[in-house]
Amino acid sequence: MAYAFSKFGAEGWSCPKCQQPLQPVEVNVKYMGSSFFVELPGCPTCGTILVDEELAVGRMLEVEKLLEDK
Amino acid sequence: MKPGWAGPPPDNPEAVSLAPEASAAGNQAPDAAGALENWPVLSVTESLCPVCLAVLKADIYRRGDEIFLARTCPEHGHFAEAIWRGEPRFEDWRRPKEPAQNVAIHRPAARGCPYDCGLCPEHAQHPCTILLEITDRCNLGCPVCYASSGGQGPGDLDTDTLIGYLKYIRTQAGPVVLQISGGEPTLHPGLPKIIKAASLLFPAVQLNTNGLELATDPSLALELKRAGLSWVFLQFDSLDDETLVRLRGAKLAEVKKAAVDNLEKAGQPTVLVPTVAKGLNDGHLGALVRYALDKPLVRGLHFQPMTQSGRNGLKGSQNRLTLPELLTLLGQQTDGAVDPKSAFPPGCEHERCSFHLRYRRLEGRLIPSPGTVRESSGSCCGPPKTTTTPSRPEETAASRNRAVDIILRSWSPGGLPKTEHSLIPMAARKPDAFDEFIQKAARESFSLTAMAFQDAWTMDLARLRGCCVHVFLPPDRFVPFCAMNLTSADDRALYRP
Numbered sequence: 001m002a003y004a005f006s007k008f009g010a011e012g013w014s015c016p017k018c019q020q021p022l023q024p025v026e027v028n029v030k031y032m033g034s035s036f037f038v039e040l041p042g043c044p045t046c047g048t049i050l051v052d053e054e055l056a057v058g059r060m061l062e063v064e065k066l067l068e069d070k
Numbered sequence: 071m072k073p074g075w076a077g078p079p080p081d082n083p084e085a086v087s088l089a090p091e092a093s094a095a096g097n098q099a100p101d102a103a104g105a106l107e108n109w110p111v112l113s114v115t116e117s118l119c120p121v122c123l124a125v126l127k128a129d130i131y132r133r134g135d136e137i138f139l140a141r142t143c144p145e146h147g148h149f150a151e152a153i154w155r156g157e158p159r160f161e162d163w164r165r166p167k168e169p170a171q172n173v174a175i176h177r178p179a180a181r182g183c184p185y186d187c188g189l190c191p192e193h194a195q196h197p198c199t200i201l202l203e204i205t206d207r208c209n210l211g212c213p214v215c216y217a218s219s220g221g222q223g224p225g226d227l228d229t230d231t232l233i234g235y236l237k238y239i240r241t242q243a244g245p246v247v248l249q250i251s252g253g254e255p256t257l258h259p260g261l262p263k264i265i266k267a268a269s270l271l272f273p274a275v276q277l278n279t280n281g282l283e284l285a286t287d288p289s290l291a292l293e294l295k296r297a298g299l300s301w302v303f304l305q306f307d308s309l310d311d312e313t314l315v316r317l318r319g320a321k322l323a324e325v326k327k328a329a330v331d332n333l334e335k336a337g338q339p340t341v342l343v344p345t346v347a348k349g350l351n352d353g354h355l356g357a358l359v360r361y362a363l364d365k366p367l368v369r370g371l372h373f374q375p376m377t378q379s380g381r382n383g384l385k386g387s388q389n390r391l392t393l394p395e396l397l398t399l400l401g402q403q404t405d406g407a408v409d410p411k412s413a414f415p416p417g418c419e420h421e422r423c424s425f426h427l428r429y430r431r432l433e434g435r436l437i438p439s440p441g442t443v444r445e446s447s448g449s450c451c452g453p454p455k456t457t458t459t460p461s462r463p464e465e466t467a468a469s470r471n472r473a474v475d476i477i478l479r480s481w482s483p484g485g486l487p488k489t490e491h492s493l494i495p496m497a498a499r500k501p502d503a504f505d506e507f508i509q510k511a512a513r514e515s516f517s518l519t520a521m522a523f524q525d526a527w528t529m530d531l532a533r534l535r536g537c538c539v540h541v542f543l544p545p546d547r548f549v550p551f552c553a554m555n556l557t558s559a560d561d562r563a564l565y566r567p
Binding site: 029031034036037038039055059060062063065 | 475476479502503504505506507508511
Protein backbone atom coordinates (compact mmCIF):
# COMPACT_ATOMS: atom_id res chain seq x y z
CA MET A 1 0.00 0.00 0.00
CA ALA A 2 1.29 3.42 -0.91
CA TYR A 3 1.24 6.24 1.58
CA ALA A 4 1.42 9.93 0.93
CA PHE A 5 2.88 12.42 3.34
CA SER A 6 0.54 15.23 4.21
CA LYS A 7 0.98 18.64 5.67
CA PHE A 8 0.40 18.63 9.44
CA GLY A 9 -1.17 21.94 10.24
CA ALA A 10 1.10 24.91 10.17
CA GLU A 11 4.01 23.02 11.67
CA GLY A 12 5.00 20.74 8.83
CA TRP A 13 4.57 17.21 7.53
CA SER A 14 2.92 14.18 9.08
CA CYS A 15 3.57 10.47 8.62
CA PRO A 16 0.90 8.89 6.37
CA LYS A 17 1.03 5.63 8.31
CA CYS A 18 1.32 6.71 11.93
CA GLN A 19 -0.29 10.13 11.64
CA GLN A 20 2.57 11.50 13.73
CA PRO A 21 4.10 14.89 13.01
CA LEU A 22 7.55 14.46 11.50
CA GLN A 23 10.54 15.50 13.55
CA PRO A 24 14.13 16.24 12.55
CA VAL A 25 16.13 13.02 12.70
CA GLU A 26 19.75 12.28 11.85
CA VAL A 27 19.98 10.15 8.71
CA ASN A 28 23.04 8.34 7.38
CA VAL A 29 23.18 9.02 3.61
CA LYS A 30 25.41 6.82 1.47
CA TYR A 31 26.45 7.83 -2.04
CA MET A 32 29.49 7.63 -4.30
CA GLY A 33 31.25 5.36 -1.85
CA SER A 34 30.94 8.00 0.87
CA SER A 35 28.50 8.35 3.72
CA PHE A 36 27.51 11.34 5.76
CA PHE A 37 24.91 12.32 8.33
CA VAL A 38 22.24 14.86 7.57
CA GLU A 39 19.14 16.00 9.42
CA LEU A 40 15.89 15.22 7.63
CA PRO A 41 12.22 15.08 8.68
CA GLY A 42 11.26 11.59 9.87
CA CYS A 43 8.51 9.77 11.73
CA PRO A 44 9.40 9.24 15.41
CA THR A 45 7.31 6.05 15.46
CA CYS A 46 8.13 4.09 12.30
CA GLY A 47 11.29 5.89 11.15
CA THR A 48 10.01 6.75 7.66
CA ILE A 49 12.06 9.62 6.20
CA LEU A 50 10.69 12.39 4.00
CA VAL A 51 12.82 13.54 1.08
CA ASP A 52 11.01 16.64 -0.04
CA GLU A 53 10.97 18.11 -3.52
CA GLU A 54 13.52 20.74 -2.67
CA LEU A 55 16.02 18.08 -1.75
CA ALA A 56 15.11 15.55 -4.45
CA VAL A 57 15.30 17.82 -7.47
CA GLY A 58 17.85 20.16 -5.92
CA ARG A 59 20.84 18.87 -4.09
CA MET A 60 20.26 15.14 -4.61
CA LEU A 61 20.00 15.74 -8.33
CA GLU A 62 23.17 17.80 -8.14
CA VAL A 63 25.01 14.89 -6.57
CA GLU A 64 23.91 12.69 -9.47
CA LYS A 65 25.02 15.27 -12.00
CA LEU A 66 28.48 15.28 -10.50
CA LEU A 67 28.79 11.79 -11.94
CA GLU A 68 27.35 12.52 -15.34
CA ASP A 69 29.44 12.70 -18.44
CA LYS A 70 29.17 14.44 -21.71
CA MET B 71 59.97 15.93 -50.24
CA LYS B 72 56.50 15.37 -48.89
CA PRO B 73 56.03 13.48 -45.65
CA GLY B 74 55.00 9.87 -45.51
CA TRP B 75 51.28 9.82 -45.68
CA ALA B 76 50.67 7.49 -48.52
CA GLY B 77 49.15 4.09 -47.93
CA PRO B 78 50.42 0.68 -48.86
CA PRO B 79 51.42 -0.26 -52.32
CA PRO B 80 49.14 -3.09 -53.37
CA ASP B 81 51.81 -5.72 -52.98
CA ASN B 82 53.24 -4.47 -49.72
CA PRO B 83 50.66 -3.85 -47.05
CA GLU B 84 53.38 -3.80 -44.41
CA ALA B 85 54.37 -0.38 -45.69
CA VAL B 86 51.24 1.21 -44.27
CA SER B 87 52.08 4.22 -42.13
CA LEU B 88 55.69 3.11 -41.79
CA ALA B 89 57.20 5.06 -44.65
CA PRO B 90 58.17 8.45 -43.28
CA GLU B 91 60.19 9.41 -46.31
CA ALA B 92 57.73 8.24 -48.93
CA SER B 93 56.25 10.80 -51.26
CA ALA B 94 52.64 11.84 -50.76
CA ALA B 95 51.85 10.63 -54.21
CA GLY B 96 54.72 8.25 -54.55
CA ASN B 97 53.46 4.80 -53.70
CA GLN B 98 49.95 4.58 -54.95
CA ALA B 99 48.51 2.64 -57.81
CA PRO B 100 45.19 3.31 -59.53
CA ASP B 101 43.91 -0.14 -58.65
CA ALA B 102 45.21 -0.06 -55.09
CA ALA B 103 41.76 -0.38 -53.55
CA GLY B 104 41.58 -3.90 -54.90
CA ALA B 105 44.44 -4.92 -52.67
CA LEU B 106 42.39 -4.00 -49.65
CA GLU B 107 39.64 -6.47 -50.36
CA ASN B 108 41.50 -9.05 -48.35
CA TRP B 109 40.90 -7.01 -45.23
CA PRO B 110 37.47 -6.99 -43.62
CA VAL B 111 35.74 -3.67 -44.23
CA LEU B 112 33.99 -2.54 -41.04
CA SER B 113 32.14 0.42 -42.48
CA VAL B 114 32.11 2.88 -45.34
CA THR B 115 32.23 6.63 -45.06
CA GLU B 116 33.53 9.69 -46.93
CA SER B 117 37.01 11.11 -46.67
CA LEU B 118 39.30 13.47 -48.57
CA CYS B 119 42.25 13.17 -50.86
CA PRO B 120 45.02 14.66 -48.70
CA VAL B 121 46.60 16.20 -51.79
CA CYS B 122 43.67 17.87 -53.59
CA LEU B 123 41.06 17.64 -50.78
CA ALA B 124 38.51 16.04 -53.14
CA VAL B 125 35.72 14.13 -51.41
CA LEU B 126 36.18 10.38 -51.82
CA LYS B 127 34.29 7.27 -50.76
CA ALA B 128 36.32 5.60 -48.05
CA ASP B 129 36.54 2.23 -46.35
CA ILE B 130 37.30 1.66 -42.71
CA TYR B 131 38.95 -1.70 -42.29
CA ARG B 132 40.84 -3.72 -39.73
CA ARG B 133 44.27 -5.14 -40.34
CA GLY B 134 45.47 -6.99 -37.29
CA ASP B 135 45.52 -4.62 -34.37
CA GLU B 136 45.06 -1.51 -36.50
CA ILE B 137 42.08 0.24 -38.09
CA PHE B 138 42.67 2.10 -41.34
CA LEU B 139 40.78 4.76 -43.24
CA ALA B 140 41.42 4.06 -46.92
CA ARG B 141 40.42 5.82 -50.11
CA THR B 142 41.64 6.25 -53.66
CA CYS B 143 41.82 9.54 -55.53
CA PRO B 144 41.60 9.16 -59.33
CA GLU B 145 44.34 11.73 -59.68
CA HIS B 146 46.61 11.23 -56.67
CA GLY B 147 46.24 7.56 -55.90
CA HIS B 148 45.58 5.49 -52.83
CA PHE B 149 45.85 6.60 -49.21
CA ALA B 150 45.36 4.57 -46.07
CA GLU B 151 45.94 6.04 -42.64
CA ALA B 152 45.83 4.27 -39.28
CA ILE B 153 43.11 5.84 -37.15
CA TRP B 154 42.91 3.37 -34.27
CA ARG B 155 45.40 0.99 -32.69
CA GLY B 156 44.90 -1.48 -29.85
CA GLU B 157 42.44 -1.48 -26.95
CA PRO B 158 39.67 -0.51 -26.35
CA ARG B 159 38.70 -2.17 -29.60
CA PHE B 160 37.39 0.10 -32.32
CA GLU B 161 34.30 -2.07 -32.69
CA ASP B 162 33.46 -1.68 -28.98
CA TRP B 163 33.92 2.09 -28.81
CA ARG B 164 30.28 3.09 -29.28
CA ARG B 165 28.05 5.80 -27.91
CA PRO B 166 24.73 5.74 -29.76
CA LYS B 167 23.00 9.08 -30.00
CA GLU B 168 20.60 10.95 -32.17
CA PRO B 169 22.37 14.16 -33.20
CA ALA B 170 20.51 17.40 -32.59
CA GLN B 171 20.86 20.11 -35.22
CA ASN B 172 20.72 23.83 -34.70
CA VAL B 173 19.05 24.78 -37.97
CA ALA B 174 19.06 28.45 -36.98
CA ILE B 175 22.72 28.69 -37.96
CA HIS B 176 22.50 26.68 -41.16
CA ARG B 177 23.32 28.39 -44.43
CA PRO B 178 22.66 27.25 -47.97
CA ALA B 179 25.33 24.96 -49.39
CA ALA B 180 26.47 24.87 -53.00
CA ARG B 181 29.34 22.36 -52.98
CA GLY B 182 28.52 20.36 -49.86
CA CYS B 183 30.60 19.06 -46.96
CA PRO B 184 33.32 20.11 -46.17
CA TYR B 185 33.42 23.11 -48.55
CA ASP B 186 30.41 25.12 -47.35
CA CYS B 187 30.84 25.18 -43.61
CA GLY B 188 28.84 27.91 -42.06
CA LEU B 189 27.19 25.56 -40.90
CA CYS B 190 25.62 23.79 -43.87
CA PRO B 191 22.40 21.80 -43.72
CA GLU B 192 24.38 18.54 -43.80
CA HIS B 193 25.83 19.31 -40.39
CA ALA B 194 24.21 17.01 -37.87
CA GLN B 195 25.11 18.46 -34.48
CA HIS B 196 24.53 21.70 -32.65
CA PRO B 197 27.50 23.63 -31.26
CA CYS B 198 28.15 23.34 -27.53
CA THR B 199 31.41 25.27 -27.80
CA ILE B 200 32.38 28.21 -30.03
CA LEU B 201 35.90 29.56 -30.47
CA LEU B 202 36.39 33.25 -31.11
CA GLU B 203 39.87 34.06 -32.40
CA ILE B 204 40.63 37.61 -31.28
CA THR B 205 44.11 37.94 -32.79
CA ASP B 206 46.47 36.02 -35.04
CA ARG B 207 49.53 37.48 -33.40
CA CYS B 208 51.61 35.11 -31.31
CA ASN B 209 54.61 35.49 -29.03
CA LEU B 210 55.85 31.96 -29.52
CA GLY B 211 55.84 30.81 -33.17
CA CYS B 212 55.73 27.10 -32.33
CA PRO B 213 57.10 24.62 -34.87
CA VAL B 214 53.75 22.86 -34.30
CA CYS B 215 50.60 25.00 -34.60
CA TYR B 216 47.36 23.83 -36.19
CA ALA B 217 46.21 27.44 -36.48
CA SER B 218 49.48 28.50 -38.18
CA SER B 219 49.50 31.54 -35.90
CA GLY B 220 51.97 34.38 -36.01
CA GLY B 221 51.93 34.92 -39.74
CA GLN B 222 50.91 37.82 -41.90
CA GLY B 223 47.27 38.03 -40.86
CA PRO B 224 45.19 41.01 -39.77
CA GLY B 225 46.60 41.13 -36.22
CA ASP B 226 44.30 42.11 -33.39
CA LEU B 227 40.62 42.42 -34.22
CA ASP B 228 38.98 45.58 -32.90
CA THR B 229 37.57 45.13 -29.38
CA ASP B 230 34.15 46.65 -30.12
CA THR B 231 33.87 44.57 -33.27
CA LEU B 232 34.66 41.45 -31.22
CA ILE B 233 31.99 42.34 -28.67
CA GLY B 234 29.55 42.64 -31.57
CA TYR B 235 30.60 39.15 -32.67
CA LEU B 236 29.98 37.85 -29.16
CA LYS B 237 26.42 39.14 -29.28
CA TYR B 238 25.90 37.60 -32.70
CA ILE B 239 27.26 34.23 -31.50
CA ARG B 240 24.98 34.30 -28.46
CA THR B 241 21.96 35.06 -30.64
CA GLN B 242 22.73 32.36 -33.18
CA ALA B 243 24.27 29.55 -31.14
CA GLY B 244 22.66 30.12 -27.74
CA PRO B 245 24.31 29.78 -24.33
CA VAL B 246 27.36 27.79 -25.38
CA VAL B 247 30.84 27.61 -23.83
CA LEU B 248 32.78 30.49 -25.37
CA GLN B 249 36.47 29.92 -25.98
CA ILE B 250 38.66 32.98 -26.51
CA SER B 251 41.50 31.93 -28.72
CA GLY B 252 44.06 33.12 -31.24
CA GLY B 253 46.92 33.46 -32.05
CA GLU B 254 47.86 34.19 -28.49
CA PRO B 255 44.85 36.00 -26.99
CA THR B 256 46.73 37.48 -24.02
CA LEU B 257 48.53 39.78 -26.49
CA HIS B 258 45.24 41.54 -27.26
CA PRO B 259 45.05 44.74 -25.17
CA GLY B 260 41.27 44.50 -24.97
CA LEU B 261 41.23 41.00 -23.48
CA PRO B 262 39.78 41.89 -20.04
CA LYS B 263 37.00 43.89 -21.68
CA ILE B 264 36.27 41.04 -24.10
CA ILE B 265 36.14 38.51 -21.25
CA LYS B 266 33.85 40.76 -19.27
CA ALA B 267 31.45 41.09 -22.19
CA ALA B 268 31.57 37.35 -22.87
CA SER B 269 30.94 36.46 -19.24
CA LEU B 270 27.68 38.42 -19.34
CA LEU B 271 26.50 36.53 -22.42
CA PHE B 272 27.68 32.94 -21.94
CA PRO B 273 27.56 30.40 -19.12
CA ALA B 274 31.33 29.92 -19.27
CA VAL B 275 34.31 31.67 -20.83
CA GLN B 276 37.50 29.73 -21.54
CA LEU B 277 40.87 31.22 -22.47
CA ASN B 278 43.21 29.21 -24.73
CA THR B 279 46.75 30.39 -24.04
CA ASN B 280 50.40 29.42 -24.13
CA GLY B 281 50.78 31.07 -20.71
CA LEU B 282 53.82 33.25 -21.44
CA GLU B 283 52.12 36.51 -20.47
CA LEU B 284 50.52 34.88 -17.44
CA ALA B 285 53.96 33.71 -16.30
CA THR B 286 55.68 37.07 -16.63
CA ASP B 287 52.87 39.29 -15.34
CA PRO B 288 51.50 37.97 -12.02
CA SER B 289 48.70 40.56 -12.02
CA LEU B 290 47.25 39.39 -15.34
CA ALA B 291 45.74 36.18 -14.01
CA LEU B 292 43.90 38.06 -11.29
CA GLU B 293 42.71 40.73 -13.71
CA LEU B 294 41.26 38.10 -16.06
CA LYS B 295 39.69 36.19 -13.18
CA ARG B 296 37.99 39.35 -11.98
CA ALA B 297 36.79 40.07 -15.51
CA GLY B 298 34.81 36.84 -15.40
CA LEU B 299 37.06 34.17 -16.88
CA SER B 300 35.79 30.69 -15.99
CA TRP B 301 38.91 28.63 -16.63
CA VAL B 302 42.14 28.58 -18.61
CA PHE B 303 43.21 26.01 -21.20
CA LEU B 304 46.97 26.17 -20.78
CA GLN B 305 49.30 24.71 -23.42
CA PHE B 306 51.43 22.34 -21.33
CA ASP B 307 53.21 19.61 -23.29
CA SER B 308 56.02 18.50 -21.01
CA LEU B 309 58.16 19.38 -18.01
CA ASP B 310 61.29 18.74 -20.07
CA ASP B 311 62.98 21.69 -21.79
CA GLU B 312 64.50 19.70 -24.64
CA THR B 313 61.09 18.36 -25.57
CA LEU B 314 59.61 21.84 -25.40
CA VAL B 315 62.29 23.12 -27.75
CA ARG B 316 61.15 20.53 -30.31
CA LEU B 317 57.46 21.32 -29.93
CA ARG B 318 57.49 25.01 -29.02
CA GLY B 319 60.87 26.27 -30.09
CA ALA B 320 62.01 27.39 -26.63
CA LYS B 321 62.96 26.16 -23.16
CA LEU B 322 59.69 26.84 -21.41
CA ALA B 323 59.41 24.39 -18.50
CA GLU B 324 59.92 27.00 -15.78
CA VAL B 325 57.79 29.53 -17.63
CA LYS B 326 54.88 27.09 -17.79
CA LYS B 327 55.20 26.27 -14.10
CA ALA B 328 55.22 29.99 -13.27
CA ALA B 329 52.02 30.44 -15.27
CA VAL B 330 50.34 27.64 -13.29
CA ASP B 331 51.52 29.16 -10.01
CA ASN B 332 50.19 32.60 -10.94
CA LEU B 333 46.85 31.11 -11.96
CA GLU B 334 46.66 29.23 -8.65
CA LYS B 335 47.41 32.42 -6.72
CA ALA B 336 44.61 34.16 -8.60
CA GLY B 337 42.20 31.34 -7.77
CA GLN B 338 41.76 30.57 -11.45
CA PRO B 339 40.82 27.00 -12.40
CA THR B 340 43.08 25.63 -15.11
CA VAL B 341 43.17 22.67 -17.47
CA LEU B 342 46.59 21.61 -18.73
CA VAL B 343 46.57 20.86 -22.46
CA PRO B 344 49.42 18.71 -23.77
CA THR B 345 49.87 18.21 -27.48
CA VAL B 346 51.16 14.64 -27.65
CA ALA B 347 53.50 13.39 -30.37
CA LYS B 348 54.50 9.76 -30.57
CA GLY B 349 58.16 9.26 -29.73
CA LEU B 350 58.53 12.81 -28.46
CA ASN B 351 56.46 13.42 -25.33
CA ASP B 352 54.23 10.34 -25.19
CA GLY B 353 56.46 9.09 -22.41
CA HIS B 354 55.77 12.19 -20.30
CA LEU B 355 52.09 11.60 -19.61
CA GLY B 356 52.51 10.11 -16.14
CA ALA B 357 54.78 12.96 -15.04
CA LEU B 358 52.23 15.49 -16.29
CA VAL B 359 49.41 13.79 -14.37
CA ARG B 360 51.49 13.72 -11.17
CA TYR B 361 52.36 17.40 -11.57
CA ALA B 362 48.69 18.30 -12.09
CA LEU B 363 47.54 16.33 -9.06
CA ASP B 364 49.72 18.53 -6.86
CA LYS B 365 48.01 21.70 -8.07
CA PRO B 366 44.60 22.09 -6.41
CA LEU B 367 43.16 24.38 -9.07
CA VAL B 368 44.32 22.30 -12.01
CA ARG B 369 41.05 20.57 -12.82
CA GLY B 370 42.51 18.01 -15.18
CA LEU B 371 44.47 17.40 -18.35
CA HIS B 372 43.11 17.57 -21.86
CA PHE B 373 45.40 15.66 -24.23
CA GLN B 374 45.49 16.49 -27.92
CA PRO B 375 47.30 13.94 -30.09
CA MET B 376 49.27 15.89 -32.66
CA THR B 377 47.57 16.43 -36.00
CA GLN B 378 49.15 17.26 -39.32
CA SER B 379 47.00 20.35 -39.91
CA GLY B 380 48.58 23.77 -40.09
CA ARG B 381 52.22 24.40 -39.36
CA ASN B 382 53.88 21.20 -38.30
CA GLY B 383 57.62 20.82 -38.23
CA LEU B 384 57.23 17.21 -37.13
CA LYS B 385 55.07 16.00 -39.99
CA GLY B 386 54.74 12.31 -40.57
CA SER B 387 52.42 9.44 -39.79
CA GLN B 388 55.02 8.03 -37.43
CA ASN B 389 54.13 10.82 -34.97
CA ARG B 390 50.42 10.04 -34.90
CA LEU B 391 49.02 8.75 -31.67
CA THR B 392 45.51 7.28 -31.66
CA LEU B 393 43.10 7.53 -28.72
CA PRO B 394 43.45 3.90 -27.56
CA GLU B 395 47.24 4.19 -27.68
CA LEU B 396 47.00 7.29 -25.53
CA LEU B 397 44.79 5.47 -23.04
CA THR B 398 47.19 2.55 -22.88
CA LEU B 399 50.14 4.87 -22.24
CA LEU B 400 48.23 6.67 -19.48
CA GLY B 401 47.61 3.33 -17.79
CA GLN B 402 51.25 2.29 -18.08
CA GLN B 403 52.65 5.59 -16.85
CA THR B 404 50.35 5.92 -13.84
CA ASP B 405 51.09 2.44 -12.47
CA GLY B 406 47.59 1.37 -13.43
CA ALA B 407 45.82 4.23 -11.64
CA VAL B 408 44.28 5.06 -15.00
CA ASP B 409 42.27 2.12 -16.27
CA PRO B 410 41.69 2.42 -20.03
CA LYS B 411 38.56 0.31 -19.64
CA SER B 412 36.92 3.07 -17.60
CA ALA B 413 37.21 5.63 -20.42
CA PHE B 414 33.99 6.91 -21.97
CA PRO B 415 33.32 7.88 -25.57
CA PRO B 416 31.69 11.31 -25.83
CA GLY B 417 27.98 11.90 -26.20
CA CYS B 418 28.08 15.34 -27.81
CA GLU B 419 30.80 15.30 -30.45
CA HIS B 420 31.27 12.19 -32.63
CA GLU B 421 32.02 9.11 -30.57
CA ARG B 422 35.47 8.62 -32.11
CA CYS B 423 36.63 12.20 -31.49
CA SER B 424 37.39 12.04 -27.78
CA PHE B 425 37.44 10.17 -24.50
CA HIS B 426 37.03 11.18 -20.92
CA LEU B 427 37.88 9.72 -17.54
CA ARG B 428 36.45 11.07 -14.29
CA TYR B 429 38.16 10.86 -10.92
CA ARG B 430 38.25 12.17 -7.40
CA ARG B 431 41.59 13.60 -6.42
CA LEU B 432 42.48 12.45 -2.93
CA GLU B 433 45.87 13.24 -1.39
CA GLY B 434 47.61 13.16 -4.75
CA ARG B 435 45.92 9.95 -5.86
CA LEU B 436 43.31 9.24 -8.51
CA ILE B 437 40.15 7.61 -7.22
CA PRO B 438 37.80 6.51 -10.03
CA SER B 439 34.38 8.09 -9.72
CA PRO B 440 31.77 5.42 -9.03
CA GLY B 441 29.43 4.97 -11.91
CA THR B 442 32.04 5.75 -14.53
CA VAL B 443 31.78 2.48 -16.36
CA ARG B 444 31.44 2.39 -20.09
CA GLU B 445 28.26 0.36 -19.99
CA SER B 446 26.33 3.32 -18.63
CA SER B 447 26.29 4.87 -22.05
CA GLY B 448 23.81 7.65 -21.52
CA SER B 449 24.33 10.65 -23.70
CA CYS B 450 24.01 14.37 -23.32
CA CYS B 451 21.94 14.18 -26.45
CA GLY B 452 19.37 11.84 -25.01
CA PRO B 453 18.71 8.19 -25.72
CA PRO B 454 19.07 7.00 -29.29
CA LYS B 455 15.92 7.39 -31.32
CA THR B 456 14.60 4.94 -33.81
CA THR B 457 13.49 7.61 -36.25
CA THR B 458 15.51 10.05 -38.30
CA THR B 459 13.19 13.00 -37.94
CA PRO B 460 15.02 16.25 -37.27
CA SER B 461 15.18 17.25 -33.65
CA ARG B 462 12.83 19.96 -32.50
CA PRO B 463 14.33 23.29 -31.38
CA GLU B 464 13.55 22.56 -27.75
CA GLU B 465 15.28 19.18 -28.02
CA THR B 466 18.34 20.82 -29.52
CA ALA B 467 18.41 23.44 -26.76
CA ALA B 468 18.07 20.80 -24.05
CA SER B 469 20.85 18.75 -25.63
CA ARG B 470 23.15 21.76 -25.85
CA ASN B 471 22.39 22.90 -22.33
CA ARG B 472 23.12 19.49 -20.90
CA ALA B 473 26.47 19.30 -22.71
CA VAL B 474 27.41 22.79 -21.52
CA ASP B 475 26.38 21.94 -17.96
CA ILE B 476 28.64 18.91 -17.93
CA ILE B 477 31.59 20.87 -19.30
CA LEU B 478 31.05 23.43 -16.53
CA ARG B 479 31.03 20.80 -13.83
CA SER B 480 34.30 19.35 -15.10
CA TRP B 481 36.35 22.49 -15.36
CA SER B 482 34.75 25.36 -13.50
CA PRO B 483 35.37 26.68 -9.99
CA GLY B 484 33.84 24.24 -7.58
CA GLY B 485 31.97 22.67 -10.45
CA LEU B 486 28.95 24.84 -9.86
CA PRO B 487 29.26 28.14 -11.70
CA LYS B 488 26.35 30.45 -12.04
CA THR B 489 23.91 27.75 -10.96
CA GLU B 490 22.33 27.20 -7.61
CA HIS B 491 22.06 23.53 -6.78
CA SER B 492 19.16 23.98 -4.40
CA LEU B 493 15.71 25.37 -5.05
CA ILE B 494 16.17 27.39 -1.89
CA PRO B 495 19.04 29.86 -2.17
CA MET B 496 21.95 29.01 0.07
CA ALA B 497 21.65 32.37 1.78
CA ALA B 498 18.12 31.50 2.94
CA ARG B 499 19.02 28.27 4.74
CA LYS B 500 21.77 26.73 6.77
CA PRO B 501 24.26 24.69 4.73
CA ASP B 502 24.04 21.05 5.64
CA ALA B 503 25.99 17.88 4.93
CA PHE B 504 24.52 17.66 1.43
CA ASP B 505 25.99 21.03 0.55
CA GLU B 506 29.32 20.13 2.07
CA PHE B 507 29.36 16.82 0.21
CA ILE B 508 28.57 18.51 -3.12
CA GLN B 509 31.21 21.16 -2.64
CA LYS B 510 33.82 18.60 -1.59
CA ALA B 511 33.03 16.29 -4.50
CA ALA B 512 33.22 19.22 -6.93
CA ARG B 513 36.54 20.37 -5.47
CA GLU B 514 38.00 16.90 -5.65
CA SER B 515 36.83 16.09 -9.17
CA PHE B 516 39.63 15.64 -11.68
CA SER B 517 39.31 14.72 -15.34
CA LEU B 518 41.55 13.22 -17.96
CA THR B 519 40.21 13.93 -21.41
CA ALA B 520 41.50 13.82 -24.95
CA MET B 521 40.40 15.16 -28.30
CA ALA B 522 41.63 13.55 -31.52
CA PHE B 523 41.52 16.34 -34.06
CA GLN B 524 41.26 15.29 -37.69
CA ASP B 525 43.58 16.31 -40.49
CA ALA B 526 43.62 15.69 -44.24
CA TRP B 527 44.84 12.13 -43.73
CA THR B 528 42.39 11.08 -41.05
CA MET B 529 39.37 13.14 -42.12
CA ASP B 530 36.14 11.18 -41.87
CA LEU B 531 33.30 13.44 -42.97
CA ALA B 532 30.81 11.57 -40.78
CA ARG B 533 32.89 12.64 -37.80
CA LEU B 534 33.13 16.19 -39.11
CA ARG B 535 29.36 16.45 -39.50
CA GLY B 536 28.98 15.30 -35.89
CA CYS B 537 31.25 18.07 -34.57
CA CYS B 538 30.03 20.37 -31.78
CA VAL B 539 33.19 22.52 -31.43
CA HIS B 540 33.04 25.30 -33.96
CA VAL B 541 35.23 28.26 -34.82
CA PHE B 542 33.50 31.57 -35.53
CA LEU B 543 34.58 32.81 -38.95
CA PRO B 544 33.74 36.53 -39.17
CA PRO B 545 31.43 38.01 -39.92
CA ASP B 546 28.75 35.36 -39.62
CA ARG B 547 29.91 31.75 -40.10
CA PHE B 548 30.52 28.79 -37.82
CA VAL B 549 33.08 26.27 -39.04
CA PRO B 550 33.77 22.89 -37.40
CA PHE B 551 37.16 23.04 -35.70
CA CYS B 552 38.86 20.41 -37.86
CA ALA B 553 37.56 21.92 -41.10
CA MET B 554 38.72 25.38 -40.02
CA ASN B 555 42.28 24.16 -39.47
CA LEU B 556 42.42 21.70 -42.35
CA THR B 557 45.40 21.95 -44.67
CA SER B 558 46.39 19.77 -47.62
CA ALA B 559 49.64 17.88 -48.14
CA ASP B 560 51.13 21.00 -49.74
CA ASP B 561 49.85 23.23 -46.92
CA ARG B 562 46.89 24.78 -48.70
CA ALA B 563 44.23 25.75 -46.16
CA LEU B 564 40.56 25.08 -46.78
CA TYR B 565 39.32 28.03 -44.70
CA ARG B 566 42.16 30.02 -43.18
CA PRO B 567 43.59 32.81 -45.32
